[in-house]
Amino acid sequence: MNEVISVAGLTDYIQSLLEDDRILQRVWVTGEVSSLQEHPKGLFFTLSDSDAAIKCVVWGSQKLKLMQQPSRGEQIIVLGSLRVFNKRGEYQLTVYQCLATGEGLQALRYQQLRNRLQAEGLFDETRKRTLPTHPKIVAVVTSATAAAWGDIQRTLSQRYPGLMVLLSPAIVQGEDAPDSIVQAIERVNIDGRADVIILARGGGAVEDLSCFNDERVVRAIVESTIPIITGIGHQRDESLADLVADYRAHTPTAAAEIAVPSYTQLVLEHQKRIQHLINSVKDRLSEEIERLEYLKTRLKRFPQTSPQLIQATAKCHLLQQKLIALDPKAVLQRGYAVVRGENNQIIRSTTEVKPEQALSIQLNQGTLKVKVIEIS
Known part of the structure; x- marks a missing residue:
């Protein structure tokens, strides 16, 4: 006959098995919210599927931290740990996070990565580099067959004729995209000729742009010795690559506009500076002419019998006589x-x-x- 144990002993044994299990200490569970009850201490609900159900609790201190609030009849994903209640001989899931199914888990991973990168200071404006005012060479990291490459070429040639543009081709969609983008950025840095890099891709679905949220791409942008401008997707899109880049544009075309100044605008500004310089010289000349006329007028009005003028004239005569006496030619005239x-x-x-x-x-x-x- 096997050893007989108490109910409490059996429950303690089950508790140690469940709560000490590493997998059950932090487990993701998906199911439908079949019941829901608000309580001053927290939120109690049941997560179920066609074969089973489990009781869940979100304590009051954790409720506001949930990305998704549970709602009856909704399919969700929860992160929690298994806990056993000895007195009732029951177990339940203590929930720390709740997400909508589908993109929920991906959104959580994105947020966790974003928080970690932000804590490292990679999004700080003080870390970002200044863009060159008049770049001579611009490198573009994008797909060689993408419409974004054509838009960037056209914009750069129109705004800044004579600019050299280098293409470092990359895959900008799919599983191979992160490594391809990293290699394209590294190629430009090794080449060393470019003054600025444009990392670009046209708009698309959220999953199409996921490569720009990859940590490898983010760190390649940070480690680049050449300033990087991102022009990814549309204005509504925001990726981690955008947040860490030295400058973020809303579209590939806008990135090209930021990378170089407008030649037409530069010509207009130069003409304005020339005209301003001409006007300044004319104004100064006019001022000096007016001053000269003023001094002439004062001189004409100066009285010939003025004591100061008489004294100055006498002093000039005395100095003139001294000069004559000291003149060697005068000595020669006396026979020397x-x-x-x-x-x-x-x-x-x-x-x-x-x-x-x-x-x-x-x-x-x-x-x-x-x-x-x-x-x-």
């Missing part, structure tokens, strides 16, 4: 002469000359060329 050597230096003593040396003597009128015969 200046004797110069071969290098035009002035001779002041007989020790500075030698016999047979040629000298020049400057008189008041004319110059004599002489030769030294005797020194005494």
